[in-house]
Amino acid sequence: MSGLGRLRGLRPGDWLVLVGGAALVALLLGQVGAAGDRVAIKQGGRLFLETTARLDRSIAVPGPLGITQVEIRAGRVRVLADPGPQQICVRQGWLLPGQTALCLPNRVSVERGASVYDSLNY
Amino acid sequence: MTHSTIDLAVTAEDRHIATLAAAAVGLTLVEAAIPLPLPGVKPGLANIVTLIVLYRLGWRAAVWVSLLRIVAGALALGTFLSPTFVMSLAGGLASLAALGALVHLPKTLIGPVGLSLLAAFAHIGAQLGVVSVWLMPGVNLLPLLALFLGAAWLSGLVNGLVVANLLEIEK
Numbered sequence: 001m002s003g004l005g006r007l008r009g010l011r012p013g014d015w016l017v018l019v020g021g022a023a024l025v026a027l028l029l030g031q032v033g034a035a036g037d038r039v040a041i042k043q044g045g046r047l048f049l050e051t052t053a054r055l056d057r058s059i060a061v062p063g064p065l066g067i068t069q070v071e072i073r074a075g076r077v078r079v080l081a082d083p084g085p086q087q088i089c090v091r092q093g094w095l096l097p098g099q100t101a102l103c104l105p106n107r108v109s110v111e112r113g114a115s116v117y118d119s120l121n122y
Numbered sequence: 123m124t125h126s127t128i129d130l131a132v133t134a135e136d137r138h139i140a141t142l143a144a145a146a147v148g149l150t151l152v153e154a155a156i157p158l159p160l161p162g163v164k165p166g167l168a169n170i171v172t173l174i175v176l177y178r179l180g181w182r183a184a185v186w187v188s189l190l191r192i193v194a195g196a197l198a199l200g201t202f203l204s205p206t207f208v209m210s211l212a213g214g215l216a217s218l219a220a221l222g223a224l225v226h227l228p229k230t231l232i233g234p235v236g237l238s239l240l241a242a243f244a245h246i247g248a249q250l251g252v253v254s255v256w257l258m259p260g261v262n263l264l265p266l267l268a269l270f271l272g273a274a275w276l277s278g279l280v281n282g283l284v285v286a287n288l289l290e291i292e293k
């Protein structure tokens with residue numbers, strides 16, 4: 001009998017385990033992918049806010065010069081406005097995974113998490 | 123056959139179990155020689171033997187074959203009483219426990235493929251449990267869990283189909 005014929009011989013419980021297992025793996029893989037969606041905003045070296053890039057929101061971070069405005073939209077992160085004179089972190093635009101925008105005068109940093117290869121886990 | 127066959131009935135079963143365990147050890151050694159991308163991701167071919175024994179001779183025989191395979195395989199590979207052995211034993215015991223529970227389910231409900239998959243999940247679950255509790259406490263194993271569970275799914279499916287085929291041929 002062919003391999004395909006064997007598949008037809010599967011019992012209902014076999015299919016249940018097969019599909020359930022695949023769903024569980026897919027779910028876990030989704031969780032792993034979510035690690036790259038982490039956004040960490042720090043102010044004065046302290047963690048101001050840790051959130052996910054999946055939730056659209058606008059965050060006002062108060063610093064010594066004023067308010068640094070951070071925008072999270074459609075899974076992306078950027079510094080929208082900053083009271084600093086050079087506007088380096090604003091011009092950086094949308095952050096790539098693993099990138100950090102540093103608004104130094106206002107002592108704000110925005111970190112886009114990355115799912116990096118981690119040798120410790122292996 | 124002579125009447126002595128009857129006298130040797132128990133011994134024959136012992137021999138049968140030893141032969142099957144030897145086959146399982148053989149598969150373990152063959153498997154160890156296959157280069158694999160990640161340590162811990164293995165096809166688990168010896169579980170084919172365990173499942174065949176479970177269907178043909180029952181759970182107690184499967185426990186014997188499996189434990190003999192784990193100990194003899196570890197002795198042959200030089201990993202006896204090492205962390206590798208502990209992980210192998212933990213995985214083996216977990217899948218035997220799962221099979222012991224599942225074997226009572228009606229055959230029309232679940233077949234070798236389901237049993238193979240659940241045994242593979244129990245196996246890798248126990249192994250990652252050992253790793254997180256004893257070997258690498260505090261390490262986030264979630265990314266590895268997805269990977270290993272995916273590998274267990276694939277190998278469980280393939281081994282289950284092999285067992286289903288072998289049982290069909292043996293009939």
